[in-house]
Amino acid sequence: MKELGRYKILEKAYEGGSSLIYKAWDEENRRQVAIKMLKPGLQSDRSALKDFLNECEILKTIEHQNIVKVYEIGRTPHMIMEWIEGRNLKNIIVRERIDLSRYFFPLAWKIGDAINYLHNRGIIHNDIKPENILVSLEGEVKLIDFALAMRKGLFRWRKKIKGTPVYVAPEVLLKGKTSEKSDIFSYGVLLYELLTGRLPYNAESPKLLLTKKAESKLRILPPSYHNPSVSPFLDRLVLSLIDFSPSSRPTIREVLLELGREALSEVGKKIEWREA
Incomplete structure (x- = not known):
């Protein structure tokens, strides 16, 4: 495919399990865009x-x-979205091994602010993880991939749990029950990884991890165990987000209030990950 209407396809930028994303040029508005569509075999x-x-x-x-912007939705179906030149958090932290812990507060705030926006509108993302957080070369932070998102109160039956198991809340694994609090759990796992460069739990196999997590048998050490520079405040906050009991987790609004009280001057810090 070389063109889609007024959009000139430049290259295939990403191929996921069910979708393709192309980098394209919008001739009318003179800007680069991303075009997301289902793979031909899945339409x-x-x-x-x-x-x-x-x-x-x-x-x-x-x-x-802090959420990817959609310009247009076509009938094919496809989406025309803003093009973000950068990397996702997983690539930056794990593959490129760049330590972003010094930007913890601005990253936590921007991601949390996006989640707060969604929750205030009755939307649950259901797939919060480092791969779905883009950081542009200019330091902008964008939450992407809403394929599993749903409006509060709606139930979408599935034959199996979707989402990346290590970021999925125990109550979702056990009962398939999603809520704002399951988003909070995923957000907490992401923040733990941001502070330490690793996940909060290990298991001998993915199946055993799912079993232990669903049965709340995993032992979680505070982030400071792996990174001594982590403060007692962050230890307490992050562990509260990944509490196995949904009712014990704070709301995203409460998290933002705590982050603001602790480090208001830090949350607006520019993220310069290329120089890390």
């Missing part, structure tokens, strides 16, 4: 199509500085 797959249309429906209703 007749009911489940994949439902997830994609759900993502389109949710993204067209929201606008936030």
